[in-house]
Amino acid sequence: MTIALVTGATQGLGLALAEGLAQRLAPTDTVYLTGRDVEKITTAVRSMPGGGAKVRGELLDVADPGSAAKLAAQIHDRHGGIDVVFGNAVMRVGPDDDPREIIDGYTEVNNFGTTRLLKAFAPLLDDNGRLIVVASSLGTLQHLAPVLHEHFTKPSSLDELDVQVARWRDAVKDGRARSGAWPGFVNIPSKIGQVAAVRVLANERRDSDLARGVLIAAACPGMINTPTSALWWDVSTAPTPAQAATALLDLALGPLKPEHYGELVRHGEVVPFS
Template identity: 50%
Template sequence: MVTGANKGIGLALVEGLAARMGPEDLVLLTGRDAGRVRDAAALVEKATGTRSLVEGRVLDVADAGAVAAMATELGERHGGVDIVVSNASALLTPDRPQAEQADEFIAVANGATHSILRSFGPVLRPGGRLIVVASTLGTLGHLDPWLQPLFDGASLDEVEKTVESWRAAVNAGTAQEQGWPHWLNVPSKVAQVAAVRAVAAQRRARDLPEGTLIAAVCPGLVDTPLSRPWFDDFSRALTPAQAARAVLDLVLSERADPKFYGELVRFGRVLPWHDGTPPRHQERMLIS
């Protein structure tokens, strides 16, 4: 199952999974707009020649109840899932105040990450893959030092509580006074990786012997409508299909490398959790 899969890297991931898996496999392409989901599934079917069965499903990842219901359904219908890629993201633009965009952006990026980890972790089959698409901004060092303890070693409940506190501060106009970066994408990505690390810490002893992988991935700078508002130079950007390849290599690897477990991975390399430079008062940060 791939979320946020009706365009961009999510669609490329579904295309790659459908092309590289067998006719007995089912790939779920999910999104919240029924028309776009239907059109995307038809596009994948045409591109891959239905090597694998691709099924479009409407799923609003900001709705924790809907996420839980789908996880329960798939557990009962198929006995579990082998691959889950949490990829959904909301559009964030520099031409509107960050506070106006905070609720939807955080609900999709972070609320969905929490829901996917909570609901799909229990139905992930032994040897499965649960992957959260994040970015290089997800390392702890991108936050000022006094904020870092809020995420370092935190449980998923604690991460969720901190995210809600940050969101409330953004809406109240006090976030920068508290040291939070102006650009929402920075704390959001750190929180995504912290959530992955929290769940991985609880499951590590059971997952590693079974070959199960839970990790966050950075696909690099990808030329999509989500990144276009923030960058001027796309000369070195990847297409969604190019970015999906490294993620698919990780997801479909025959043996999960234990060094990737619970970490943020970029092109086959672990990005150390404590790396990064605080953005201070920059208006924007580039991701790569």
């Protein structure tokens, strides 16, 4: 029996990942489709095609400090462990958003939400389990001034990384980031922080995880044709969420490639962090 979970699964890529898991898994398996809005969760579960795995809706707001740990405890009680976790919850930022006004909520979901998910669910991974954080090729150090690299390379624990992300958040809020080396597009440091979180956790668990066939990785789905992406770029020819989900599902359900462990993976290839 396979147990899978997707965060941010009520629309877009998250919904496509939940549907793809349900289609690829067996009727004895369970896919947890999670989000922070009960009505949207219910609608998303009802939209799932018949056959395949059972899809179960659950509340999970990664911005809530206790939400991930609470659901992880419930899944542990029900199943003993988990096989596949996709961390896909994300707060989007638009071209007209003032970074100083949205940065608190943005980091709570995208960054602290990621570390909460990793802390809650990594200990539950069964043998041959997969924990994949959906990130971006923007999450590499080549997009950041070298003087800032140590913010994401020096931390040796998720708590230490959270401290660095909080310092960047505060610099955005009070305007110091504008006059320094930080990029104006807050998505860049945020995505780098997500990939760094995966790398930090992987460094702690690498030997034991690989011995058990476990994969912890970040994944870049590439450009996707969604209304939010269309605010920034021409995505008219980009893949749909369902098309973009294919490579991520292959990563989660295919054989383990040790070179993917702790790395950012795009279409089966490692994207170097530095």
